[in-house]
Amino acid sequence: MTDSSAEASDSSNFIRDIIDADLAAGKIDTIVTRFPPEPNGYLHIGHAKSICLNFGIARDYNGYCNLRFDDTNPEKEEQEYIDSIRRDVQWLGFEWHSNPFASDYFGQLYDFAIDLIKQGKAYVDSQSADDIRANRGTLTEPGSKSPYRDRSVEENLQLFEAMKNDEYADGEHVLRAKIDMNSPNIKMRDPVLYRIRHVTHHNTGDDWCIYPLYDFTHGLSDSIEGVTHSLCTLEFEDHRPLYDWILDNLETPSRPVQTEFARLQLEYSLTSKRKLNALVTEGHVSGWDDPRMLTISGMRRRGFTPESIVNFCDMIGITKKNSTIEMGVLETALRDDLNARALRRMAVINPLKVVIENYPEDQEEFFDGANHPQKPELGTREVPFSREIYIERDDFMEDAPRKFFRLSPGREVRLRFAYYITCKEVIKNAAGEIESLICTYDPASRGGSSPDGRKVKGTIHWVSASHAVDATVNLYDRLFTMPNPGAAADFHQALNPESRVVMNNAKFEPAIELTDNAIAYQFERLGYFISDYDSTSDQPIFNRTMTLRDSWAKIEQSQKIG
């Protein structure tokens, strides 16, 4: 569970079976994969699945994986995204062999296009975009040939060069593959290979005014890099014949094979770039790294560990079946990892003051609290105790049912690590709201057990009032109330209005590092927490990464219903 994120997984899948077969047949000896994001947005949990697949295979087969930026559309790509993608891949624990841009290959790609033209397998089309669309046919009707389809090789060569030499405006011409306008696969009806775009490219600047499209670029880039297994999502299945056509009609350095797998779909979440972007720009979240976002950067800020994400990806598997993963799977992967590593501390999020009337007014003492109940090697910390403490308001109930194992008038409860206390009196304000509790403690129960061996069912957490550190805590819940917000007519209506609840009167025990975002804590009985990027010693801010499993809440819930 605490293994490094880049550890080998024992999970097999149909893609690994293909690789095993290729290896056994002697087709290849070094496995090469690539993760090819377009730098036009932030990476999310869906990308993590692909990253784990591609980098995981390369690692397990002693091959290598490239991080290639598929940057053939200069209108949407930015340095900000490049930086974040690199950071996220590394944070997940993976190392790329090389990190090229598809745009690094523009020169070679241009030469390949010339080759196709010379073979009579590509032509310059001068129809408008609308005409091209109209002539493409429909799902059930074949397309019709462009009037420019039979231009001579010489004319095509001259026109394409002129396109490259900035002699035309955007949209005046395109380069198309000459395949089959009658193909039942629409992708094969003379797909566009190059378009004119007078836009400055983040990597090539103004060197080019023609840009290749994905289908022309991808397989050739794979081939140039020696990629053996080009893994992509299901919606590219129709592109595979075109991927193959490009490689089969050109003399390429190597012959990669494309295989498709199902993209990740997670309940109560969105991975559409457009909708994610809307959440950010419309202000429903604070940014791409808002802790509620299932972007890698959001999850990092929320307190996910890379290991938990990698383990999640192992748990869900790789298939060709469209499926939707329940949130519980992600939550379990997270809790498993955090449970193993998080240091235990006590914090009170919604405080209720308790005065222990028989405890000496100016006395204080310190208890040793284990940093981890199952890992004594992680040591202990000192937990201060005094006459006035805070407990969680939820841990007190005036009229408590029998199964409520916490504090209520006349009942005794254990303060974790400290003493047994009994509630003697409830102090209320004029409005009838509970203001504080008067309790007594049993000095003989020091450490949390009494010599007479009497049983105390409940143990609650607490913080000494005079030693407490004031803090703000963000409680996060799922961003959407519907299992499939992406299917809603308007995903805004699925937004959870209580996805973030700010508790700004929290009380921490002193032994909590306020600004180290790398330390995962478990606040006992409350969940896993981590300091936010904005946290300072003066104004501590913590994010609740995930609650603990709560079977009491489940019982309460069923009692209300039943």
Next chain:
RNA sequence: UGGGCCGUCGCCAAGUGGUAAGGCACCAGGUUUUGAUCCUGGCAUUCGUUGGUUCGAAUCCAGCCGGCCCAGCCA
């Protein structure tokens, strides 16, 4: 109704002709100074469906049903 792909427990997922792994969830117990963790046990006579081949089928064949993807000069 053109083409491509998919259909094994509530959600994932092994299985590749020899008689249904595992995980999550759920249920029932046990341990516990976190109603956490941990441990034990339970949880598909059945693999979308109907026929066929076979001594034997989730696995092979045929039909049917259901779902997803494709008509950007996006990726």
